[in-house]
Amino acid sequence: MSMRRAIRDNGLSLFFLALFVLALVGQSIAGFFRNNSELADHGMATIGFGEFVTSSGFLVDVAENWQSEFLQFFLFIAATVWLVQRGSPESKKPGDGGPGSDEDQRIGAHARGDSPRWARLGGWRTVVYGNSLLIVMGAVFVLSWLAQSLGGVVVMNEENSMHGAPAITWLDYVVSADFWDRTLQNWQSEFLAVGTMVAFSIYLRQRGSAESKPVGVPHHVSALESD
Structure with a gap:
C-alpha cells in the first residue's frame, strides 16, 4: 500500500x-x-x-477532559443499543432496539469468511469482541477518572500546605465539592453536545457528511431507512 x-x-x-x-x-x-x-x-x-x-496539575487538566469525553461515548454507545430517536442518523430506526440477532451481527455460524476471528469462534470470545468497543471506552474513562482524582488530591494537598491547612485523603477528595464541581462542569457540556447532535440531525443536514442524512430525506426518516 x-x-x-x-x-x-x-x-x-x-x-x-x-x-x-x-x-x-x-x-x-x-x-x-x-x-x-x-x-x-x-x-x-x-x-x-x-x-x-x-506535574499533577497538568495531569489533572488533561485527565478531567479525557474522562468526560470517554464517558460521553461510553454512554452514547450503550444507549444506542436500546434507545432510538426517530429521524436521527445517530439512531437505529424505531423497533430495531436491542443487540440484534446472530444473523444480523454476522457472528458464529453466520460469520463471513473474512469476519474477525473472534466473531467466528463463538462462546465467550465472541461475547467479549461483541462488546469490545464499550469495554475499551469504559476502561479509558475509569482510568482517566482515576488519574484525575489521584492528581487532584496531590494538587489539593499542595494548596492546603501553602495555606497551612491539613492534608486530605484520596477518599476525602473524591467526595469533595471541588472535585465534583470540576467533574460535572465537563460532564454536562458533553451530554449537551451529544443530545443536540442527535436532535439537530433530525432536521438539519450537511451534504456529504456521514453524520448527516442525505439532504432530501424526510425529517422523520433515519439514514438507515433511507437506503
Whole structure:
C-alpha cells in the first residue's frame, strides 16, 4: 500500500490525531506560561517545562477532559443499543432496539469468511469482541477518572500546605465539592453536545457528511431507512 493511499484511507483518524497532538502541545505551552506567571505573582520560583508537563496539575487538566469525553461515548454507545430517536442518523430506526440477532451481527455460524476471528469462534470470545468497543471506552474513562482524582488530591494537598491547612485523603477528595464541581462542569457540556447532535440531525443536514442524512430525506426518516 502506497503512503498516499494509506493517508487517504485513514484521513479521518489522522486528521483528528494531528488536531489532538497540536491541541495538547498548545495546552502544555499555554499552561506552562500561566503556571509560571502565577508562581512569580506569589514570589515563588518558576519551574521548567519538563517539570510542568509531568506535574499533577497538568495531569489533572488533561485527565478531567479525557474522562468526560470517554464517558460521553461510553454512554452514547450503550444507549444506542436500546434507545432510538426517530429521524436521527445517530439512531437505529424505531423497533430495531436491542443487540440484534446472530444473523444480523454476522457472528458464529453466520460469520463471513473474512469476519474477525473472534466473531467466528463463538462462546465467550465472541461475547467479549461483541462488546469490545464499550469495554475499551469504559476502561479509558475509569482510568482517566482515576488519574484525575489521584492528581487532584496531590494538587489539593499542595494548596492546603501553602495555606497551612491539613492534608486530605484520596477518599476525602473524591467526595469533595471541588472535585465534583470540576467533574460535572465537563460532564454536562458533553451530554449537551451529544443530545443536540442527535436532535439537530433530525432536521438539519450537511451534504456529504456521514453524520448527516442525505439532504432530501424526510425529517422523520433515519439514514438507515433511507437506503
